[in-house]
Amino acid sequence: MKTATVKGTRDYLPREAELRDYMQRQILETYRSFGFRQIITPVLEDIGNLNSSEGGDNLGLMFKVLKRGNKLTAAIANREFESLADMGMRYDLTVPLSRYYAENRAKLVLPMKCIQIGNAYRAENPQRGRYREFIQCDIDMIGVDSYWAEVELIATTATALNSLGIGAFRIRVNDRRILKQLFLSFGFEEDHVSALCVIFDKMDKIGVCGIERELSDKGFYAAACLRMLEYVRSADFSMGRCMRIIGASDYTQNIESIIRAVNEISGAQYRCEFDISLVRGQGYYTGAVFEVESLAYSGSLAGGGRYDNLIGRFLDESVPAVGFSIGFERIFDLLMEQNYVAANGRKRIAVFFEGDYGAAFQCARDLRRDYDVSIFARPKKLGKFLDQLRRDGYTGFCMAEAAPELTFFTPEKVKTVPQ
Amino acid sequence: MKTATVKGTRDYLPREAELRDYMQRQILETYRSFGFRQIITPVLEDIGNLNSSEGGDNLGLMFKVLKRGNKLTAAIANREFESLADMGMRYDLTVPLSRYYAENRAKLVLPMKCIQIGNAYRAENPQRGRYREFIQCDIDMIGVDSYWAEVELIATTATALNSLGIGAFRIRVNDRRILKQLFLSFGFEEDHVSALCVIFDKMDKIGVCGIERELSDKGFYAAACLRMLEYVRSADFSMGRCMRIIGASDYTQNIESIIRAVNEISGAQYRCEFDISLVRGQGYYTGAVFEVESLAYSGSLAGGGRYDNLIGRFLDESVPAVGFSIGFERIFDLLMEQNYVAANGRKRIAVFFEGDYGAAFQCARDLRRDYDVSIFARPKKLGKFLDQLRRDGYTGFCMAEAAPELTFFTPEKVKTVPQ
Numbered sequence: 001m002k003t004a005t006v007k008g009t010r011d012y013l014p015r016e017a018e019l020r021d022y023m024q025r026q027i028l029e030t031y032r033s034f035g036f037r038q039i040i041t042p043v044l045e046d047i048g049n050l051n052s053s054e055g056g057d058n059l060g061l062m063f064k065v066l067k068r069g070n071k072l073t074a075a076i077a078n079r080e081f082e083s084l085a086d087m088g089m090r091y092d093l094t095v096p097l098s099r100y101y102a103e104n105r106a107k108l109v110l111p112m113k114c115i116q117i118g119n120a121y122r123a124e125n126p127q128r129g130r131y132r133e134f135i136q137c138d139i140d141m142i143g144v145d146s147y148w149a150e151v152e153l154i155a156t157t158a159t160a161l162n163s164l165g166i167g168a169f170r171i172r173v174n175d176r177r178i179l180k181q182l183f184l185s186f187g188f189e190e191d192h193v194s195a196l197c198v199i200f201d202k203m204d205k206i207g208v209c210g211i212e213r214e215l216s217d218k219g220f221y222a223a224a225c226l227r228m229l230e231y232v233r234s235a236d237f238s239m240g241r242c243m244r245i246i247g248a249s250d251y252t253q254n255i256e257s258i259i260r261a262v263n264e265i266s267g268a269q270y271r272c273e274f275d276i277s278l279v280r281g282q283g284y285y286t287g288a289v290f291e292v293e294s295l296a297y298s299g300s301l302a303g304g305g306r307y308d309n310l311i312g313r314f315l316d317e318s319v320p321a322v323g324f325s326i327g328f329e330r331i332f333d334l335l336m337e338q339n340y341v342a343a344n345g346r347k348r349i350a351v352f353f354e355g356d357y358g359a360a361f362q363c364a365r366d367l368r369r370d371y372d373v374s375i376f377a378r379p380k381k382l383g384k385f386l387d388q389l390r391r392d393g394y395t396g397f398c399m400a401e402a403a404p405e406l407t408f409f410t411p412e413k414v415k416t417v418p419q
Numbered sequence: 420m421k422t423a424t425v426k427g428t429r430d431y432l433p434r435e436a437e438l439r440d441y442m443q444r445q446i447l448e449t450y451r452s453f454g455f456r457q458i459i460t461p462v463l464e465d466i467g468n469l470n471s472s473e474g475g476d477n478l479g480l481m482f483k484v485l486k487r488g489n490k491l492t493a494a495i496a497n498r499e500f501e502s503l504a505d506m507g508m509r510y511d512l513t514v515p516l517s518r519y520y521a522e523n524r525a526k527l528v529l530p531m532k533c534i535q536i537g538n539a540y541r542a543e544n545p546q547r548g549r550y551r552e553f554i555q556c557d558i559d560m561i562g563v564d565s566y567w568a569e570v571e572l573i574a575t576t577a578t579a580l581n582s583l584g585i586g587a588f589r590i591r592v593n594d595r596r597i598l599k600q601l602f603l604s605f606g607f608e609e610d611h612v613s614a615l616c617v618i619f620d621k622m623d624k625i626g627v628c629g630i631e632r633e634l635s636d637k638g639f640y641a642a643a644c645l646r647m648l649e650y651v652r653s654a655d656f657s658m659g660r661c662m663r664i665i666g667a668s669d670y671t672q673n674i675e676s677i678i679r680a681v682n683e684i685s686g687a688q689y690r691c692e693f694d695i696s697l698v699r700g701q702g703y704y705t706g707a708v709f710e711v712e713s714l715a716y717s718g719s720l721a722g723g724g725r726y727d728n729l730i731g732r733f734l735d736e737s738v739p740a741v742g743f744s745i746g747f748e749r750i751f752d753l754l755m756e757q758n759y760v761a762a763n764g765r766k767r768i769a770v771f772f773e774g775d776y777g778a779a780f781q782c783a784r785d786l787r788r789d790y791d792v793s794i795f796a797r798p799k800k801l802g803k804f805l806d807q808l809r810r811d812g813y814t815g816f817c818m819a820e821a822a823p824e825l826t827f828f829t830p831e832k833v834k835t836v837p838q
Contacts, residue, residue, distance in 0.1 A: 035793020313816020
């Protein structure tokens with residue numbers, strides 16, 4: 001028997017579980033205060049739905065659930081080894097949301113502002129901040145095609161991140177359609193745009209030389225490549241420069257509206273900036289894309305964008321939609337590394353009894369008005385046990401059968417979130 | 420593409436999701452106030468661990484996860500059709516708890532009082548209150564072999580149930596070992612005890628005649644059967660009658676201690692009673708078993724017992740443990756049928772704007788101190804939309820660009836939990 005968790009999944013000790021619960025609570029309550037409503041979808045989805053979804057690489061990382069009973073026997077007997085599974089574990093919360101929208105549309109208030117907080121599963125090679133079982137925290141606004149949907153999602157997500165006490169961040173915004181215009185203006189063809197996006201996305205990692213190499217590998221027009229490299233070398237990815245090349249359009253106006261509105265309402269808390277180098281991997285984005293970048297830690301804290309062709313897939317229609325997802329596991333790992341402890345407001349104390357459990361219960365009942373109270377039979381090695389409790393975050397203890405007076409521990413120095 | 424959820428799983432509309440969240444929160448906070456600590460284990464477990472667990476019928480209902488990549492190819496090529504899966508979705512939270520205890524014991528404070536609230540999965544034929552994806556809410560106390568562990572679990576669970584406002588209930592308690600003594604006293608053999616437990620467990624459903632039939636089908640000693648039927652016919656399942664037959668023992672004393680202590684601390688809120696007809700299905704119980712029975716609705720609201728041989732399985736040792744599990748899905752269905760609405764404390768209002776989103780944001784920001792506030796662009800058919808919002812639980816609305824004054828809806832009559 002194996003006592004370790006299966007690869008890429010984790011057990012959480014009480015302190016970790018309490019921090020995760022606290023984080024989810026902060027995020028959920030912020031989302032709700034902005035009028036978003038929680039929905040819940042199953043972890044399991046029909047394998048056909050998942051296989052025909054636009055999951056890209058994620059489809060290859062899917063955990064599939066074996067058929068059962070006669071259906072399994074039949075699949076094996078008929079050597080249908082491609083059909084051994086009838087369900088899959090969801091790899092994100094967006095495919096379930098599309099199905100949910102199609103199934104429940106008549107019962108929903110539209111525009112729909114919804115919250116999904118739940119587990120998703122991918123058979124990835126685990127690394128720090130990336131696991132095979134992970135929580136996704138998504139908000140989506142369905143049915144609004146105007147820029148204010150983007151602004152609402154950005155403001156809501158930024159407020160949720162602030163409530164977690166993870167320090168300063170900035171929000172980068174781009175639009176795939178602007179990027180496309182730019183590529184075309186260099187002289188590339190429409191067919192090249194996807195491949196160019198992939199190359200552009202790697203700029204941070206591979207640098208200008210890397211981009212030069214990748215462009216020449218693909219055999220694009222030399223003149224277009226030269227113009228692109230000149231643009232990249234300048235390292236000026238501002239809106240102004242971009243518009244000097246491609247001119248103003250509905251797309252640039254839309255992005256400017258988003259950025260202006262966000263910066264008006266954000267005050268000094270965070271800034272929103274145009275960044276043509278922001279691509280974001282998923283192919284399903286149709287308009288603005290955005291990402292929250294921590295100023296204190298490397299990497300992204302949240303990401304999202306507009307995807308007008310995905311939610312309506314089950315209905316074969318286009319439904320405007322914007323989504324934003326917080327990188328829950330990344331933030332949890334960051335807070336744990338810094339030894340943060342959930343500040344849930346109630347202190348925890350222990351009540352000991354030697355013979356009379358009833359006395360301990362009465363004593364605990366009285367104290368429970370102000371504390372979380374745990375009853376224990378008095379252990380033989382009381383001092384050692386008290387040390388354990390103190391390290392485990394207990395505030396103090398009392399003996400039920402003596403005059404029940406609370407003794408407080410000298411507090412450990414812990415950081416609590418939010419600051 | 421299929422828009423319905425996969426068999427036995429459910430989508431939850433906002434009102435349903437909010438009630439589920441509220442219920443979980445009430446249960447979690449009650450558990451915590453009694454000093455229990457939350458832990459989290461993965462949904463996926465090693466298939467070998469699950470297959471060798473004492474899950475009984477549940478093993479046949481397991482959702483198994485297909486191997487991936489070369490391992491799947493190899494399993495198919497070698498015709499190892501029994502080894503197509505390397506993991507399974509947990510069918511309860513007890514197997515993960517045993518593994519967790521073995522893996523993390525050195526980091527835990529013992530006795531360990533733990534909470535697990537999470538999804539479990541079984542390929543059952545779905546019916547009301549029984550689903551293929553369902554939430555389990557468990558508390559367990561590990562490392563205490565005295566009766567007060569049972570009392571703590573019963574008091575904690577009863578308090579949690581009271582916080583959900585599901586009406587009056589009583590707690591039935593029994594001990595498998597007492598039942599065994601009783602069967603032996605009738606003249607049955609030790610080998611018959613398990614089969615007799617199964618028959619006894621069906622008493623509610625099949626009645627005395629059913630029991631008579633089942634006993635004769637099994638071909639037990641006629642004299643023993645006669646004595647058993649006489650006992651059943653009397654319908655007196657009290658502790659007194661039982662002790663007149665089998666005499667007092669450590670087991671009866673233990674049960675009496677539990678019942679006395681629970682009734683001392685419960686006040687008039689609920690009663691705890693001995694009931695020899697309580698068997699509970701799981702074979703792993705080693706001592707007291709208990710069940711919460713609603714006085715208003717048929718069926719059980721929670722169940723549990725002592726299982727001293729399960730938690731230590733991974734360590735090959737006996738570890739005293741008691742667990743109690745709330746029937747979350749059953750209670751959720753009951754509350755939904757009665758049209759209950761989560762009382763989460765914050766009222767929800769809508770803010771409309773016509774052109775100036777920034778004005779709406781400012782207006783919403785001010786109102787957010789007291790309300791959950793959702794911004795909408797003013798729809799063309801405002802009256803129809805307001806009707807929808809009112810039915811969806813909104814309290815009122817305001818127009819951002821007018822003098823922002825709140826208009827309250829005439830409230831719908833809804834029941835909120837707890838009462």
